[in-house]
Amino acid sequence: MLRDFFIALSQNQFLNQAARKYGLKLGAQSVVAGTNIPEVMKSIKELNAHGISCTVDLLGEFVSKKEEATEAKENILAVIEAIHENKVDAHISLKPTQLGLDIDYQFALENLREILQKASGYNIFVNFDIEDSAHVQPAYDILDDLLREGFDNVGTVVQAYFHRAEEYIQKYKDLRIRIVKGAYKEPAEIAYQDKKDIDANYLKIAEWHLLNGKFTSIATHDHHIINHLKRFVEKHNIPKEKYEFQMLYGFRKDMQLQLAKEGYNFCTYVPFGQDWYGYFMRRLAERPQNLNLVVKQVFNK
Numbered sequence: 001m002l003r004d005f006f007i008a009l010s011q012n013q014f015l016n017q018a019a020r021k022y023g024l025k026l027g028a029q030s031v032v033a034g035t036n037i038p039e040v041m042k043s044i045k046e047l048n049a050h051g052i053s054c055t056v057d058l059l060g061e062f063v064s065k066k067e068e069a070t071e072a073k074e075n076i077l078a079v080i081e082a083i084h085e086n087k088v089d090a091h092i093s094l095k096p097t098q099l100g101l102d103i104d105y106q107f108a109l110e111n112l113r114e115i116l117q118k119a120s121g122y123n124i125f126v127n128f129d130i131e132d133s134a135h136v137q138p139a140y141d142i143l144d145d146l147l148r149e150g151f152d153n154v155g156t157v158v159q160a161y162f163h164r165a166e167e168y169i170q171k172y173k174d175l176r177i178r179i180v181k182g183a184y185k186e187p188a189e190i191a192y193q194d195k196k197d198i199d200a201n202y203l204k205i206a207e208w209h210l211l212n213g214k215f216t217s218i219a220t221h222d223h224h225i226i227n228h229l230k231r232f233v234e235k236h237n238i239p240k241e242k243y244e245f246q247m248l249y250g251f252r253k254d255m256q257l258q259l260a261k262e263g264y265n266f267c268t269y270v271p272f273g274q275d276w277y278g279y280f281m282r283r284l285a286e287r288p289q290n291l292n293l294v295v296k297q298v299f300n301k
């Protein structure tokens with residue numbers, strides 16, 4: 001299957017390294033907002049001008065060396081500083097494996113604590129993105145440790161494809177939660193495989209969190225889900241301050257602008273950095289039509 005092929009490519013270390021050297025290629029520039037902080041700040045300002053807030057993701061994941069995790073931490077601290085200095089409407093999204101979760105739990109915890117401390121000083125929110133099933137529990141464990149320490153500027157993701165999604169959403173009801181379908185290849189024992197089952201679970205947990213949770217980020221490009229939840233919030237009089245829609249940078253741009261224009265809170269997930277390859281391959285896996293981006297780029301040279 002094409003999906004499996006692109007997911008396998010996304011995890012190929014050799015190709016990840018090669019892509020790092022050669023800069024944004026293959027059409028990735030339409031879905032990755034630059035390779036450095038000035039470039040990403042420019043993209044954020046453009047989105048802010050349309051009333052769209054941003055969550056910034058310094059690309060990088062599955063880091064296996066301490067030096068790489070420390071470099072990622074320093075770079076994320078620099079992004080936080082830039083958000084503050086540029087006075088942009090933006091917060092941080094990060095992947096716990098990028099900060100060393102695969103290397104050493106305590107080391108990753110310290111890196112994440114430092115990031116939350118700095119962000120907290122500027123009143124900036126930090127979202128822990130959630131990765132494949134091997135990393136879900138360790139990421140939630142770190143989150144729990146940091147919540148116990150009293151941080152209140154942190155939230156996370158619940159992936160609707162997991163059978164345990166409902167349990168997670170209930171556990172984290174007092175947090176700002178992003179609900180997604182789930183981007184990784186997971187076995188049938190733990191995750192729904194069919195789109196209709198995933199979509200049904202998505203709606204179930206999204207509705208529950210909208211009614212009972214602190215703040216819900218409805219993250220999807222799926223207009224069926226978006227339209228359903230628009231009707232749901234209206235029917236239940238859920239105020240706009242309690243939720244937002246989120247989409248990825250470069251996808252369904254017209255719909256992003258339209259939702260913002262209709263007065264909904266809208267937040268664009270803005271990835272940037274040299275490690276664009278794994279992120280880009282996962283987007284191709286989700287929607288092979290995104291291959292159009294690649295074809296256009298190759299032939300427009």
Ligand code: FDA
Pocket residue numbers: 128129130131157159178180181182183184219220221222223246247248251252268269286287
């Ligand atoms: P899906 O891909 O199922 O598409 C449903 C339908 O929507 C399609 O059939 C088509 O009709 C329409 N559609 C979708 N894309 C379109 C396009 N570009 N143009 C036109 N029509 C389109 N995953 C994860 O595991 N951990 C995480 O932390 C995150 N974080 C995250 C943040 C944000 C802001 C988003 C939007 C997504 C994530 N994801 C994620 C990824 C998520 O799990 C999922 O893989 C993708 O969002 C793809 O699923 P969709 O919900 O967008 O719909």
